[in-house]
Amino acid sequence: LNMSSLQVTEEVREHLKTPIFDNWQWEEAEMLVLLQVMFTDLDFLTAFHIKVDVLQNFLFEVYCHYNSIPFHNFRHCFCVTQMMYGLIWLTDLRSKLSRIDLLIMLTSALCHDLDHPGYNNVYQINAQTDLALRYNDISPLENHHCAVAFGILSKPECNILKNVTCEQYKHIRGGMIKCILATDMARHNEILNKFKIMQPVFDFTNKDHKEVLMKIMVKVSDISNEARPMAVAEPWLDCLLQEFFNQSDTEKLKGLPVTPFMDRDKVSKPSSQTNFIRFVLLPLFTELTKLFPCLEQHILEPVRRALEYYSDMERASKEEQGTTKA
Ligand SMILES: COc1ccc(NC(=O)[C@H](C)Nc2nc3c(cnn3-c3ccccc3C)c(=O)[nH]2)cc1
Numbered sequence: 485l486n487m488s489s490l491q492v493t494e495e496v497r498e499h500l501k502t503p504i505f506d507n508w509q510w511e512e513a514e515m516l517v518l519l520q521v522m523f524t525d526l527d528f529l530t531a532f533h534i535k536v537d538v539l540q541n542f543l544f545e546v547y548c549h550y551n552s553i554p555f556h557n558f559r560h561c562f563c564v565t566q567m568m569y570g571l572i573w574l575t576d577l578r579s580k581l582s583r584i585d586l587l588i589m590l591t592s593a594l595c596h597d598l599d600h601p602g603y604n605n606v607y608q609i610n611a612q613t614d615l616a617l618r619y620n621d622i623s624p625l626e627n628h629h630c631a632v633a634f635g636i637l638s639k640p641e642c643n644i645l646k647n648v649t650c651e652q653y654k655h656i657r658g659g660m661i662k663c664i665l666a667t668d669m670a671r672h673n674e675i676l677n678k679f680k681i682m683q684p685v686f687d688f689t690n691k692d693h694k695e696v697l698m699k700i701m702v703k704v705s706d707i708s709n710e711a712r713p714m715a716v717a718e719p720w721l722d723c724l725l726q727e728f729f730n731q732s733d734t735e736k737l738k739g740l741p742v743t744p745f746m747d748r749d750k751v752s753k754p755s756s757q758t759n760f761i762r763f764v765l766l767p768l769f770t771e772l773t774k775l776f777p778c779l780e781q782h783i784l785e786p787v788r789r790a791l792e793y794y795s796d797m798e799r800a801s802k803e804e805q806g807t808t809k810a
């Protein structure tokens with residue numbers, strides 16, 4: 485995989501910093517080069533003495549540890565990392581957070597779903613899998629994603645943290661563990677409520693405030709598909725439902741409890757998405773936009789349009805059912 489062979493134009497480099505970047509038009513080798521560009525353009529290589537070949541080995545190893553499943557695959561990892569990269573530039577976070585905190589956020593986004601099996605925590609716990617056993621039912625997937633990340637970093641040829649100080653390493657490891665574990669949606673309200681309290685009096689010099697913001701930024705990037713143009717976002721919902729239906733089919737086969745919003749016999753795409761946008765996305769994105777008003781046009785507006793889109797779809801399908809019933 486010769487990554488330097490693909491030259492990235494100035495226009496693509498600028499486009500990469502925006503939430504309208506279309507991930508679907510790039511193949512895996514090109515996404516790897518674009519990830520290298522993100523680490524380079526944020527000056528991480530000079531700041532942390534990272535050699536290009538070590539970064540390339542690290543990115544390739546990360547790529548190898550994502551599975552070929554419908555949603556939680558390397559392309560999702562790229563999307564989440566690219567959204568984080570775009571948010572860093574849009575909010576001018578480089579002037580508000582240290583470069584080491586930016587490295588924590590981008591690397592957490594990159595690693596946040598490593599080796600995802602395509603079956604969520606509820607399944608891991610109910611099916612009493614090895615991961616549930618190893619992590620005592622406590623965010624088994626997120627603990628695994630983080631452990632795999634540091635397993636990769638423990639290989640000298642992939643260790644992008646090789647040349648940082650012990651102090652820096654402790655800070656980066658602590659921050660990545662917090663940010664990756666924060667992507668467990670079961671903790672969504674816990675984390676958002678903390679941020680809601682801090683937001684009106686947010687203090688960028690306060691360690692606790694910065695920690696919650698970093699978790700929020702990774703969370704926002706993780707579930708931000710609907711902030712992208714509909715042509716980019718909608719295929720992701722189909723991929724997600726495919727993965728969810730695979731899980732509920734397996735749960736039915738094994739006689740395990742079936743999560744309602746995953747049951748192909750129960751879920752309707754538009755109504756599940758309008759609920760998700762109304763009750764999960766909008767409150768989260770609204771709170772972040774209070775801290776960074778410039779995000780209103782970049783991520784809040786597109787999500788409001790997505791709500792309209794799926795509400796119309798929901799109305800249309802209800803009317804249609806209405807006529808067929810009558
Ligand atoms: C509070 O915990 C929750 C809340 C909602 C959901 N998921 C949903 O409501 C449905 C399936 N929709 C949905 N879920 C989404 C999206 C993006 N990520 N994402 C997702 C994927 C895996 C696990 C959790 C979530 C939220 C999206 O655009 N829509 C899953 C977990």
Ligand SMILES: [Zn+2]
Nearest residue numbers: 564596597706
């Ligand atoms: Zn994810």
